[in-house]
Amino acid sequence: xxxxxxxxxxxxxxxxxxxxxxxxxxxxxxxxxxxxxxxxxxxxxxxxxxxxxxxxxxxxxxxxxxxxxxxxxxxxxxxxxxxxxxxxxxxxxxxxxxxxxxxxxxxxxxxxxxxxxxxxxxxxxxxxxxxxxxxxxxxxxxxxxxxxxxxxxxxxxxxxxxxxxxxxxxxxxxxxxxxxxxxxxxxxxxxxxxxxxxxxxxxxxxxxxxxxxxxxxxxxxxxxxxxxxxxxxxxxxxxxxxxxxxxxxxxxxxxxxxxxxxxxxxxxxxxxxxxxxxxxxxxxxxxxxxxxxxxxxxxxxxxxxxxxxxxxxxxxxxxxxxxxxxxxxxxxxxxxxxxxxxxxxxxxxxxxxxxxxxxxxxxxx
Numbered sequence: 001x002x003x004x005x006x007x008x009x010x011x012x013x014x015x016x017x018x019x020x021x022x023x024x025x026x027x028x029x030x031x032x033x034x035x036x037x038x039x040x041x042x043x044x045x046x047x048x049x050x051x052x053x054x055x056x057x058x059x060x061x062x063x064x065x066x067x068x069x070x071x072x073x074x075x076x077x078x079x080x081x082x083x084x085x086x087x088x089x090x091x092x093x094x095x096x097x098x099x100x101x102x103x104x105x106x107x108x109x110x111x112x113x114x115x116x117x118x119x120x121x122x123x124x125x126x127x128x129x130x131x132x133x134x135x136x137x138x139x140x141x142x143x144x145x146x147x148x149x150x151x152x153x154x155x156x157x158x159x160x161x162x163x164x165x166x167x168x169x170x171x172x173x174x175x176x177x178x179x180x181x182x183x184x185x186x187x188x189x190x191x192x193x194x195x196x197x198x199x200x201x202x203x204x205x206x207x208x209x210x211x212x213x214x215x216x217x218x219x220x221x222x223x224x225x226x227x228x229x230x231x232x233x234x235x236x237x238x239x240x241x242x243x244x245x246x247x248x249x250x251x252x253x254x255x256x257x258x259x260x261x262x263x264x265x266x267x268x269x270x271x272x273x274x275x276x277x278x279x280x281x282x283x284x285x286x287x288x289x290x291x292x293x294x295x296x297x298x299x300x301x302x303x304x305x306x307x308x309x310x311x312x313x314x315x316x317x318x319x320x321x322x323x324x325x326x327x328x329x330x331x332x333x334x335x336x337x338x339x340x341x342x343x344x345x346x347x348x349x350x351x352x353x354x355x356x357x358x359x360x361x362x363x364x365x
Contacts, residue, residue: 001336001337001339002337003029003030003337003338003339004029004030004337005026005029005030005031006030006031007030007032008026008030008031008032008092008093008182009031009032009034009090009091009092009093009359010023010026010027010031010032010033010034010091010092010093010094010095011033011034011036011084011087011088011091011093011094011095012033012034012035012036012068012095013036013084013094013095013096013097013098013103014095014096014097014125015037015043015044015045015097016043016044016045016097016167017045017060017063017064017138017164017167017168017171018097018125018136018166018167018168018170018171018174018197018199019095019096019097019125019171019174020035020043020045020064020065020171021064021167021168021171021172021175022095022123022125022170022171022172022174022175022178023035023068023095024064024065024066024067024068025171025172025175025334025338026093026175026178026179027066027067027068028066028067028334028338028339028340029337029338030338030339031092031093032069032359032362033067033068033069034068034069034071034087034350034354034359034361035065035068035069035070035071035345036071036072036073036084037070037071037072037073037347037348038072038074039072039073039074039348040072042070042072042347042348043061043065045058045060045061045064046058046061046347048060048061053328053329055346057344057346061344062328062329062330062331062344063331064171064331065344065345066330066331066340066342066343066344067340067341067342068342068344068345069342069345069349069350069353069354069361069362069365070345070346070347070348070349070350070351071083071348071350071351071354071355072347072348072351073351075102075103075106075108076106078107081106081107081108083355084108085107085108085113086358087354087358087359088108088113088117088120089116089117090358090359091117091120091359092119092120092121092182093120093121093122093123093178093181093182094110094113094120094121094122094123095123095125095174095178096110096122096123096124096125097124097125097126097136098124099133099135100126100130100131100132100133110122110124110194111190111194114190114193114194115190118187119186119187120193121178121181121182121185121186121193121195122193122194122195123174123177123178123181123195123196123197124194124195124196124197125170125171125174125196125197125198125199126196126197126198126199127140127141127198127199127200128141128198128199128200129196129198129200129201130196130198136198136199136200138164138165138166138167138199139160139164141166141199141200141203142160142161142165142166142203143158143160144200145166145200145203145204145207146204146207146210146211146221147160147161147166147203147207148160149220149221149222149223150207150210150221150222150223150224151223152223152225153223153225154222154223154224154225155223156223156225158223159223165206166199166202166203166206167199169202169203169206170197170198170199170202170203173197173201173202174195174197177195177197178195181193181195209230210229213229213230226245227281227285228247230274230278231247231248231249231274231278232248232274232277232278232281232284232285233246233248233254233257233277233284233285233288234246234247234248234249235285236314237288237289237292237293238289238292238293239292239293239295239296239297239299239300240293240294240295240296240297241296241297241298242296242297242313242314243297243313243314244292244297244300244301244311244312244313244314245311245312245314246288246304246309246310246311247310247311248309248310249310250274251272251273251274253308253309253310254266254271254272254274254277255272256307256308256309257288257304257307257309259307260303260304260306260307260309261288261291261292261300261303261304262291263287263288263291265287266284266287266288271284297313301313327340329343329344330343330344342365350365353365
C-alpha cells in the first residue's frame with residue numbers, strides 16, 4: 001500500500017493531545033513527523049499516569065505519538081532555536097499549540113517563517129481562538145461550549161464526556177485543515193498558509209443538531225441522559241442481565257421493533273409517527289422497558305437485528321477493543337490508507353540523529 005503523505009515533513013511543536021493527535025494522523029498517512037519536546041521532562045503527558053508501560057511511558061502519551069521521532073530542544077537556547085529554524089526550512093507543515101507570542105519571542109515567528117518559506121503550512125491549535133491567551137483544556141471547553149449542560153441525567157448535575165472528545169475532534173479538525181492546505185493552498189500567500197484551529201470552535205460546531213434545535217426554537221437545550229431529544233425510542237434499556245440500547249430512527253423501524261418485542265400495546269395510531277411518540281414518550285418507553293426486562297440481552301439483540309432495528313449491548317472498553325486491531329504500545333490501529341511504522345518514541349530518542357542529519361534522519365532511524 002502506498003501511503004498518501006510519503007515525503008511530507010511535519011514538525012510537531014505541540015503537547016498533550018489535540019496537536020500530537022493531528023500530527024500522528026498525518027504520520028499514520030505516511031508523513032515524516034519530528035516531535036520537539038522540552039529537555040528532561042518532555043511532553044507533559046509523559047507524566048500523566050499511572051498507568052505506565054514497561055518502558056515507563058504513560059498510556060496517555062502512547063495514545064497519540066506513534067510514527068514520530070523525538071528530539072529534546074530548549075526554545076530558550078540559541079543553538080536549539082537554530083536547529084528548529086533548520087527543520088522548519090525543510091518542513092512542509094508546522095503544528096504548534098503555544099500561546100500567542102511565545103514562539104515569536106524566541107526568534108521563531110510563524111509570520112516571518114511563512115514569508116521566508118513559500119510552501120510552508122503552519123497550524124496553531126488554541127483553546128479559545130487566535131486572539132485569546134486563555135489556556136485550552138478539554139474539560140474547561142466542554143463546560144463553556146455547552147456540552148456539559150446537555151450531558152447527564154435530567155435534573156442531575158452537568159457531566160463531561162468520558163473521553164477528552166474536544167481534544168480529539170480538534171485534532172481531527174486540524175488534520176483536515178492541514179490536508180486541505182497541502183492540497184490547495186501550498187502556493188498561496190502567508191495568510192492562506194496560516195491556519196488556526198480552536199478547541200472552542202471545534203466543540204461548538206460539534207453540537208450539530210443540538211445547536212440547530214436551539215437556533216430554531218430559541219430555547220436552551222436540556223439534559224436527556226441516555227434518551228434523545230428528537231427521537232423515541234432512542235435510549236438505554238435494562239435487560240434481565242445487562243444493559244442494551246435501541247435506536248429507532250424511522251417509523252418503519254418502530255413498527256419492526258414492536259413486532260420483534262411482541263408488544264401489541266405499541267400498535268397504536270398515537271405512536272405511528274415520531275412526533276406522536278415524542279408526545280407520548282413516557283408511555284412508549286415504559287412499555288418497552290417492562291418488556292426488555294423479561295429476557296437476557298443476548299436473547300433480544302438477535303431478534304431486533306433480524307428485524308432491522310438498530311441496537312447494541314453496552315460493552316466495556318476491553319470488550320470493544322476485542323473487535324479491532326490494538327496494541328498496548330501503539331494503540332488502536334488506523335484504517336487504510338494509513339499504517340503504523342514506528343512506536344511512540346522515548347524522550348530525545350532520535351535527538352542525536354536529527355541534529356546530525358536533519359530530515360534525512362528518517363532514512364537512518
